[in-house]
Amino acid sequence: MPPLRVEYRPFRCRARRAIAAVFALTAALAGLADTAHAAPETFNTALPVPKGEFIFREQFLYKRASDDPSPADREVEVVGGISVLGYGVSGDLAVFGVVPYLHKSLDVTLSGGERVMRTTTGIGDARLFARYTVFHDDAPGRTFRIAPFAGLEVPTGDDDDSDAQGRLPATLQLGSASWDPFAGVVATYQTLAYEIDAAVSYQINTAGDEFTLGDVARGDASLQYRLWPRRLSGGVPGFLYGVLEANLIYQDRNEIAGTDDPNSGGVTLFLSPGLQYVTRRWVLEAVVQLPAFQDLNGTALEDDFTVRAGFRFNF
Amino acid sequence: MFRFMSGSIRIAAFGLSLMLLPAAAFATQYQLKVDGLACPFCAYGIEKQLTRTDGVKEIEIDINAGTVTVTMAEGARLSREQAKRIVEDAGFTLRNFAELPAAD
Numbered sequence: 001m002p003p004l005r006v007e008y009r010p011f012r013c014r015a016r017r018a019i020a021a022v023f024a025l026t027a028a029l030a031g032l033a034d035t036a037h038a039a040p041e042t043f044n045t046a047l048p049v050p051k052g053e054f055i056f057r058e059q060f061l062y063k064r065a066s067d068d069p070s071p072a073d074r075e076v077e078v079v080g081g082i083s084v085l086g087y088g089v090s091g092d093l094a095v096f097g098v099v100p101y102l103h104k105s106l107d108v109t110l111s112g113g114e115r116v117m118r119t120t121t122g123i124g125d126a127r128l129f130a131r132y133t134v135f136h137d138d139a140p141g142r143t144f145r146i147a148p149f150a151g152l153e154v155p156t157g158d159d160d161d162s163d164a165q166g167r168l169p170a171t172l173q174l175g176s177a178s179w180d181p182f183a184g185v186v187a188t189y190q191t192l193a194y195e196i197d198a199a200v201s202y203q204i205n206t207a208g209d210e211f212t213l214g215d216v217a218r219g220d221a222s223l224q225y226r227l228w229p230r231r232l233s234g235g236v237p238g239f240l241y242g243v244l245e246a247n248l249i250y251q252d253r254n255e256i257a258g259t260d261d262p263n264s265g266g267v268t269l270f271l272s273p274g275l276q277y278v279t280r281r282w283v284l285e286a287v288v289q290l291p292a293f294q295d296l297n298g299t300a301l302e303d304d305f306t307v308r309a310g311f312r313f314n315f
Numbered sequence: 316m317f318r319f320m321s322g323s324i325r326i327a328a329f330g331l332s333l334m335l336l337p338a339a340a341f342a343t344q345y346q347l348k349v350d351g352l353a354c355p356f357c358a359y360g361i362e363k364q365l366t367r368t369d370g371v372k373e374i375e376i377d378i379n380a381g382t383v384t385v386t387m388a389e390g391a392r393l394s395r396e397q398a399k400r401i402v403e404d405a406g407f408t409l410r411n412f413a414e415l416p417a418a419d
Contacts, residue, residue, distance in 0.1 A: 048360065050406050051406075053360060088406075091406055136406075138351030138408035139350050141353055192353050192354075192378070234377045235376070236377075237378075278354055278356050280355045280356065314359065
């Protein structure tokens with residue numbers, strides 16, 4: 001097997017993880033069927049959508065990973081946008097679509113010592129999912145909801161891009177060439193002062209073109225605390241939330257032609273401080289995902305940080 | 316404005332204005348107490364559901380009190396069943412529904 005391909009697998013794993021995390025989280029957690037909350041920034045399964053309404057979220061993404069223990073000294077950057085569209089089919093059922101548009105670049109030192117950059121740009125794999133609120137308990141100024149969700153990551157991204165060096169490694173490709181189902185459950189507790197969201201999910205990554213990403217299990221949590229206004233009077237003022245989120249992500253090893261890649265998969269914990277300004281019609285948000293813990297296999301590339309910033313509105 | 320009119324017309328106009336006053340005050344108001352309202356974005360969801368309802372003229376939301384005050388167009392009314400459905404479609408729970416006394 002070509003050395004480059006093996007070396008890039010960790011990146012693929014990471015890119016996939018980051019993208020899948022953001023997208024999946026965005027998409028998966030975006031399933032807000034019945035009510036509108038502030039909502040987490042690093043996952044989408046908690047997005048609120050009233051019946052007959054649409055919600056649109058756009059997140060701009062910058063991600064960097066450069067701490068490569070191998071001689072290849074890989075540096076990976078991902079820049080792009082993640083678009084999320086949700087629709088409230090009923091008060092309890094919402095459907096979501098998440099489409100990433102990304103520019104991915106890889107700086108790497110080849111075996112001959114030459115430093116090259118390999119890039120690809122375009123639409124990645126889209127995620128489609130539905131969320132159904134099975135339990136909700138409302139009281140004055142607070143709400144608690146539990147909603148399972150399930151969906152599919154579809155191979156809309158190009159999985160066969162190439163450059164002067166040849167075909168790009170699988171982990172650098174925008175698409176996986178596979179149909180990957182995922183499912184999970186999200187819970188939300190919101191008061192006028194704060195909101196807590198928690199979600200767990202699992203994604204089965206099926207075989208693509210001789211390459212299979214490892215399955216992904218993740219747990220996500222988000223705390224949004226109202227910083228301003230400190231005291232509420234009448235009307236509907238805008239809320240400024242301080243945000244702290246955590247994403248625990250486990251990814252199994254990738255497979256190439258049925259063989260495990262020892263330099264892929266592992267466990268990462270992100271801690272993400274951020275801000276969110278919520279008004280009646282729109283939301284502005286920004287968050288920085290910092291890897292607090294990374295236990296990756298072999299020479300899998302570790303994340304440096306990820307920045308997400310964007311807006312959300314319903315219509 | 317009555318001083319610019321002749322005596323009989325002035326009396327007639329004054330009487331007519333008295334007759335019209337109750338009609339103007341006939342626009343009914345309802346107060347919905349809504350459970351689950353906990354952020355500004357939530358408020359817009361319920362506001363949009365109400366805006367689609369025939370006869371709704373004005374909506375005022377107090378998120379801290381959890382109340383939605385709905386002013387109807389003249390002659391239009393809102394039933395409790397309508398209010399309950401609207402609130403549930405927005406993803407919330409209707410705790411209380413009351414018609415407010417007409418303003419003096």
